[in-house]
Amino acid sequence: MSKTASNETRKIRYAVVGAGNIAQVAVLPAFKNAAENSELVALVSGDPEKLAALGERYGVAQRGGYDELEDVLGRARADAVYIALPNTMHREYTERAAAAGVHVLCEKPMAMTEEDCEAMIRATKDRGVKLMIAYRLHFEEANLQAVEIARSGKLGEVRAFTSLFTQVVRPGDIRTRSDEGGGALFDLGVYCVNAARYLFREEPSEVLATSLRIDERRAKDVDETTAAILRFPSGAVAQFTVSQGLASVSSFRLAGTEGNLRVEPAFDYTADIKHYLTVGGKTEEKTFKKRDQFAPELVYFSRCILEDREPEPSGLEGLADVRVMLAIQSSAASGRVEAIPPLKLEQRPDMGQNIKKPAVAAPEPVKAPSPSEE
Numbered sequence: 001m002s003k004t005a006s007n008e009t010r011k012i013r014y015a016v017v018g019a020g021n022i023a024q025v026a027v028l029p030a031f032k033n034a035a036e037n038s039e040l041v042a043l044v045s046g047d048p049e050k051l052a053a054l055g056e057r058y059g060v061a062q063r064g065g066y067d068e069l070e071d072v073l074g075r076a077r078a079d080a081v082y083i084a085l086p087n088t089m090h091r092e093y094t095e096r097a098a099a100a101g102v103h104v105l106c107e108k109p110m111a112m113t114e115e116d117c118e119a120m121i122r123a124t125k126d127r128g129v130k131l132m133i134a135y136r137l138h139f140e141e142a143n144l145q146a147v148e149i150a151r152s153g154k155l156g157e158v159r160a161f162t163s164l165f166t167q168v169v170r171p172g173d174i175r176t177r178s179d180e181g182g183g184a185l186f187d188l189g190v191y192c193v194n195a196a197r198y199l200f201r202e203e204p205s206e207v208l209a210t211s212l213r214i215d216e217r218r219a220k221d222v223d224e225t226t227a228a229i230l231r232f233p234s235g236a237v238a239q240f241t242v243s244q245g246l247a248s249v250s251s252f253r254l255a256g257t258e259g260n261l262r263v264e265p266a267f268d269y270t271a272d273i274k275h276y277l278t279v280g281g282k283t284e285e286k287t288f289k290k291r292d293q294f295a296p297e298l299v300y301f302s303r304c305i306l307e308d309r310e311p312e313p314s315g316l317e318g319l320a321d322v323r324v325m326l327a328i329q330s331s332a333a334s335g336r337v338e339a340i341p342p343l344k345l346e347q348r349p350d351m352g353q354n355i356k357k358p359a360v361a362a363p364e365p366v367k368a369p370s371p372s373e374e
Helices: 021-030 048-058 066-076 089-099 114-126 139-152 184-198 297-308 314-333
Strands: 012-017 038-044 061-066 082-084 103-106 131-132 157-168 206-211 225-231 237-243 247-258 259-264 273-279 282-288
Touching: 012 021, 012 066, 012 297, 021 048, 038 048, 038 066, 038 247, 038 297, 048 061, 061 066, 082 089, 082 297, 089 114, 103 114, 103 184, 103 297, 114 131, 114 237, 114 314, 131 314, 139 247, 139 259, 139 273, 139 282, 157 184, 184 225, 184 237, 184 247, 184 314, 206 314, 225 314, 237 247, 282 314, 297 314
Parallel strands: 012 038, 012 082, 038 061, 082 103, 103 131, 157 237
Antiparallel strands: 157 247, 206 225, 225 237, 247 259, 259 273, 273 282
8 A cells, every 4th residue: 555645545455365155246346346445456265266267357466375365465565354264264364464464354253252352353453453344234224224213213112123034055055064163143143133232232131042953964063043032231122033944034123112113135235125114003115225235344444444443343343243142052052041241332333334335246156156055
């Protein structure tokens, strides 16, 4: 990054680390929509065939394997990485990028343990680089409008959240294996936990949960289905079910003393999203057209780097979700209510983070099939 260029003309130079399905169909194409301040300059993957094909597709000359990360970052003069690796690899590559003086935009969930999350926060802080967790819905209009509706009083006192997020996962996908950080809770449940937290704008205090494993093709040593009830200090309650073995559903409903809001498909990035707002017995429908949900992450993170601002969602936001999901796992194993220690967060998403970018066509992935059979 040129030290003489102004913030208006400087572009943050990114290396994308990992070339799985999400990187190929969503992250890499998003750089076209983020060109105002973001530039793809390097690719890192353990698969030479992917590197060659994607390097040619996007005109990226600087590329290499995982053991070459530091060398690739140096040759590309990268300012930031987008980590799109399996969950169990997030800590290592965050620490390596930070040690190289490179800012980190890391896919969610942040990691598999609190210790790993805290290490990631510490590593980036110690090296003076920024860390953001890739919660794309923190920049998406339908979900941010839901936050505003919850805060507006239209629904009265908002007290209940319920959600269903399911898909039939392809046997053999990394989501079916614990060594890759798989399972329904960490792959899908993170969306439900995060939505409940940003809609209620507080942290849950206790949880009761259960997990099931029926089809070993989709959950050999991880949860196939998890259901949880979260209680919040205000008295609000959130309940959700996530599954890797049920037909696709993606929705949440928020209920208050005066009305309710249903959002569907709530967590998708491949379709229009609809609001069904019911107040006083009358229902209004609103459609939010499909858009690119990944370019806004890049644009926003680049702004944070250029303007030296702390990102929202920060590493602390990622840690907050992981703490809750670990308590859910513990409750499912014990069959008892599990307490969640208090955590104070200063930042929450709001409409000020809404960034609109046009939808992009997903290219044909190279050796990276969709996780879903549907």
